[in-house]
Amino acid sequence: MNAILIQAITVFLPAGYLAAALLYSMAYAGNEGPDVSRFRAPLLRALTILHLALFVLHGAEAGGFPMLRGWLSLSLVAFAVVMLFAVVTWRHGQATVGALVLLVVALLQMLASMFGPTSALVADRGPASSAAAAIHVITAAVACAALVLSGLYGFLYLTLLRQMKRQTFGAIFRQLPDLTQLAGMTRRAALAGFLGLTLGVNIGIGVAHAKGTAGFQYTDPIVILTLALWFHFGLIAFSGKIRGLSAQRASLAAVAGLTVLVGTLLLAVIPGATFHALR
Numbered sequence: 001m002n003a004i005l006i007q008a009i010t011v012f013l014p015a016g017y018l019a020a021a022l023l024y025s026m027a028y029a030g031n032e033g034p035d036v037s038r039f040r041a042p043l044l045r046a047l048t049i050l051h052l053a054l055f056v057l058h059g060a061e062a063g064g065f066p067m068l069r070g071w072l073s074l075s076l077v078a079f080a081v082v083m084l085f086a087v088v089t090w091r092h093g094q095a096t097v098g099a100l101v102l103l104v105v106a107l108l109q110m111l112a113s114m115f116g117p118t119s120a121l122v123a124d125r126g127p128a129s130s131a132a133a134a135i136h137v138i139t140a141a142v143a144c145a146a147l148v149l150s151g152l153y154g155f156l157y158l159t160l161l162r163q164m165k166r167q168t169f170g171a172i173f174r175q176l177p178d179l180t181q182l183a184g185m186t187r188r189a190a191l192a193g194f195l196g197l198t199l200g201v202n203i204g205i206g207v208a209h210a211k212g213t214a215g216f217q218y219t220d221p222i223v224i225l226t227l228a229l230w231f232h233f234g235l236i237a238f239s240g241k242i243r244g245l246s247a248q249r250a251s252l253a254a255v256a257g258l259t260v261l262v263g264t265l266l267l268a269v270i271p272g273a274t275f276h277a278l279r
Helices: 002-032 037-062 072-088 095-115 131-165 171-175 179-211 221-237 247-267
Strands: none
Touching: 002 037, 002 072, 002 095, 002 171, 037 072, 037 095, 072 095, 072 131, 072 179, 072 247, 095 131, 131 171, 131 179, 131 221, 131 247, 179 221, 179 247, 221 247
C-alpha cells in the first residue's frame, strides 16, 4: 500500500506545484486579474502536506529516517524551498515572487519524479546509518533551499533594476517588492544558506571521518564545489558590509552561485563522478 501511495504522490506533485505557480503568477495582473488568492494558500498547504507524507512513507518503507539519495534528494530540496519560502513570507506574502519560486520547485520535483525512486526502489533500501547522517541530510537540504532562494531573489532584483533603467514600468515593476526588499532577501537567504552549509558540511566531514568513507578526500569535486559555494554565499550574506560589493553585484553573484549549485546537484547524481554520488 505504501508503494502505491508513494508512486501516486510522486506523479501528482510536479503538476500540483505547476498549478500553484500558475495561480501565484496571476498576482502580476493586480486588481485587473481574477481573484484566485483564496485558492493559492489552500493548494500550497495541501501540496506541502502531501510532500511531507511522501517522505514519511519512504521512512516507513526504509524502517527509519530514509537515506534520501539520488534524485529523491532533489525532492527534499524542493520541499525545503517551499517551507523556507513560507517561513520568510509568513507575515508579508509575496505572491509574485512565489510564482517564480514555485515554478523552480515544480521543475526540481519533475526531475525527482521522473528519475527518482517509486515503488520499485524505495529510499535507497534502508535508513540513515546514524542521527548525525540524518542531520547532515536535513541541514544540507535546508542550506541548498536557502541558496536557491537567494539566487531567485537576486534574479528578481536584476530584472527589476533592468526594468527601471529602461523605464518600463509594467506589471513586473508594479507588483514585485522594491529593490531594497529584494536586496535584503538576497542577503538574508544567502546568510541562511551560509550558516546551513557551515553546519551541514562539518557534520558531513565528521561522519565521513568516523565511518572511514571510501574515496573521501578534500580534493573531491563535490567537496571543492561545496566549500566554494560556502565561501561565495558567505560573501553575498555580508556584502552590505564589504566595500565595492553593491546590491547589484551581490545579486549577480547570487544568480551565478545558483547556477553552480544546480551544477553541483546534477554532478552528485552522476555515477562515479564523486565519492558523494547520490545514487
